[in-house]
Amino acid sequence: MKLYSAPGTCATAMHIALEWIGKPYEVEHVDFPTMKSEEYLKLNPSGVVPTLVDGDLALPEGMAILLHLLDQNPQANIGPAAGTADRVHLHRWLAYLSGTLHPYFWPVFMPMRFTTDANGYDDVKAAAKQLVDKALTQIDQHLEGRDWMVGETKSVADAFLYAMASWAYGFKKPTSEYKNIDALVRKLAADPAVQQVHAAQGTSPKVPVAA
Template sequence: MYRLYGNSGMANLAPHMALETIGAPYEMVRVDTASKEHQGATYLRLNPTGRVPVLVDGEQPIFETAAILLHLADRHPDAGLMPPVGTVERGLAYQWLIHLTNSVQVAYLAYYYPERQVADAALADSVRQAAEVRAGELFDLLDKALAGRDWLTADRPGIVDFMLLMLTRWGRNFAGRPPRLLPNIGTHAARTAALPAVIRAFEQEGLTQPWY
């Protein structure tokens, strides 16, 4: 049985959607980040970076959201969470998953933790504003990629779509333009959030509407 460590609405949300879609037995283990449980010795033995999430498969912990998603897709190919190996669609799935992780998620890191990006705390607000602009540019690109498509890389929802919904949600409180206001991103978010497995994951994490 899998164990997924995380907290409500954090980076564990996309793997949680995947686990619900797969239907394999798992346990959701809450990590109290407010009390810095993720920085304690017990958790650091699972993930030395001190971040959530961690997936424990048997006795092996795996961290990094994208790695967890890929592992689950590979372990359960019948769930169809990734296009077949060796196809162009598979390559595009890798492309967008890495883009979401290396570009969009990095912009969010600067947006939510701007003080980590500067030595002078007085500059933090400027960093946050720039990060929101950058995230908007990245979502513009994703919106174009979704034109005429229901899902980002295949003819059925998969791990890339779960990751995109999670990151769309994270921008719901942008002061300027939340991602959901982009026509294709908004439609994709609504379509993905209506999936029964996704509804279960959101509800189990205690997340209330509006989800994105």
């Protein structure tokens, strides 16, 4: 299996899932021009990371990759099995992370894609940060009294949240103010698989990790 990723992006979650599974895999970190290259667009027509290549399958879309990895590796304990009640909740939260929280961040990082007014970038970012706050608040409330997003153990949903929640630590209202999300990020930052991913990326967790 080969994952196309870029340091600090949402693809961090798929990289964590591969580490949790523990089977051999390869990661290629691609830069922006490579994501838009003719060759890469054949694998991922959107020109973004992640893409997972698994045999003949070239699979874009982080949520689809996480579900594929989960279903192909039932022994890895990275999420509930199909047909269980927890699996339904997993679908719900993966959809929310992929389809709601993630797009709320896009205008923060790429305001030029959301307005044709070059003077409007700050307003676009401010509006997007309000939406990020709305989504993080909802997730934080969901996590009240829970250790993990779904069920009693860590799952691919936690890895997905880890990647995205990490983006907001530098915001005016930082991730650390969402105490349940912050606790989950801190737990995962101490996970050896997550540390391995950071080492491979040349990145660091956004939270201090106990020695």
